[in-house]
Amino acid sequence: MPIDLTFTGARWLSPHGLRGGPLAISGGLVGAAAGGRPVDVSGKLILPGIVDLHGDGFERHLAPRRGAMTDLAAGLVSAEAELAANGITTAVLAQFYSWEGGLRSPEFARRMLAALARVRPQLDTDLQVQLRLETHMIDDFRTVLGLLAEHDIRYVAFNDHLPHDRLASGRAIPRLTGTALKSGRSPEAHLALMQALHARSAEVPAALDAVCADLRRRDIRYASHDDASAEDRAIWAARGAAISEFPETREAAQAARDRGQPVVLGAPNVVRGASHKGKVSARALVEDGLCTALASDYHYPAPRNAVWQLVDLGQRDLAQAWALISSGPAQVLGLTDRGTLAPGQRADLVVLDATTRRVEATLCAGVFTHLAGETARRLVTA
Template identity: 60%
Template sequence: MIPFHFTGARVLRPGGLIETPVGITEGRIVDAPCGRAVDASGFLLLPGIVDPHGDGFERHLAPRRGAMLDMGDGLAMLAVELAANGITTAMLAQFWSWEGGMRGPDFARAMLEAHAAVAPLQAVDLRVQLRVESHLLDDFDAIAACVERFGVGYVVFNDHLPHRQLSEGRKPPRLTGQALKSGRSPEAHLALMQALHQRSAEVGPAVAALVARLPGVRFGSHDDDSAERRAFWRALGAGISEFPETLEAAQAAVAAGEPVIMGAPNVVRGASHAGKVSAQALIGQGLCAALASDYHYPAPRQGALKLAETMGLEAAWALVSDGPARVLGMTDRGRIEAGLRADLLLLDPETGRVGATVAGGRLAYLGPEMASRFFG
């Protein structure tokens, strides 16, 4: 890596914005100028975005049936989009579910294989989070083996079974469409859901055993809808609450010292698309540690800039940089400090768009204006 340093930018340091040179050498931030100077006047220099949960990559890997023959190519294109949005670390939230299709075990295995081959070649730090359907108990051994083999560091439990309809003997909504996506007949799909539902009493002990089997892995739960549900997952060792659906669930998590992750699109829209609790409301009460892209990669940048209008840039940007880094245990990133990994982005304050992204000291994205400053 060739050392260089930015000059002229307003730099977001702990404590606020200051104008100071920031150097990059051997993939790390240094406080002194080094190598060639790059004029970043007119831009903000911000910590790279750490995305703790995003499934927008699905359209890169399977845009249409049979359209993506090489998942590795899709992941490489994904890295470019992430960098263009200032994301320097991304947790790719891959399902392992009875729902089939892109959420099925076969797709998950293929994605993990492609990721292992392609991720080390990218500047952006691509990582995988497995979203495990809690009732898919017979797959827990295979899931544990994949977590160990591919070094998955974050596992989150979902439960997408329509338990109320199943317990009442009613046909779940959208059954036919979901069955077709899974490659099953509606009758076979319903039978599978019923069989999984009947094993609900086994879920707690099986999840606890899986967590105990994988020391060093972070575990969380998705869509907690009550304090009781958060307590259930806490008791099993899942200590991160992703996208809680109610104020009560978020309060219960924070009261227990557990981090809450919310979706940045919720902030951008001003509300949950599904009518759940507002992310902005939780942030205003100090109940959110981090924002995630969820399904839209521009959202962390857009959401942080929206929040900055009321809470200031430093606090708002921490929700997409230092906050998620801390939740994920990544102590080497999330702030602009000497010695940390050189994950940075230059932001045009007039447009809110990214002019350049540096990930691990390497240029990951270069917009037209900054390209002329680098090479003109």
């Protein structure tokens, strides 16, 4: 149940920058005036809750070892605890629907979505879903539309992980045996499936045009993933995919921004200072203003760590950097009720120690989802 209280003594990030003075929350919303029980959090920073619009770190909780986790609901509860401990108040779980099998298989996607439906009423973090659909699974597109409706999924990203160059030339596929084992197939069967999907490449553009038209009619957001060029971005923009997720080149990111379209980059790339796959540096794209939002990708601490990297390097001040993980992603997702600490917004916020930058409290719609350290002690004794 939401609590009514007023934080005092902290600096907090208003829509107009860092300020002092009290910050009230009441009825699950940011209040316009002080009220409720006062809690002194001197020495702390209060920032808008993190909106993570693409993260697959939850997979570690669902399957720490292949075949070891049978209760996916328990894994999702554990994942929510990690999200909250990292200041994330809205989390878009990026679930594959892919020929790759294993955790990325259609069967696992259905299991995960069913488990989320069961456990979601018990959780306070806003858990949403992005379905990551492989472009060449054209025979599954009708089924996927039904799955989106059944689970009220409002966000789709299109991926293509087929090694087309190698399949076209008949060259060996790197790590074929390992990926086949993860999929539950023999290497021969896994290769045959990839070859069959690749052979239908000529059918894919028309199938994508049709399914994207369906998504538009259903008012579902959809993104391209790993745009490699301005031409890639133009093709997807023509299909109505306004979001460019993790573009691989500066050219692709620039093409999106030239169209006024949002660019989502991976926060781990910013923390590393470079792509682990040798693609364009997200940190450089942020510096050049070619980023709308940062996402956790595979590591939930990465969004806030990326912010501090940008601040410490002098690339952005705190308000500008934090917007990349709060108001920026909220706008991409069309979530107008969160992302800032303005009166009337959801009381989604994170309390950080100003010196250590440790997350000491996370609130989602005025409910504590994480509480630790000195802030916990002050709250108990207030």
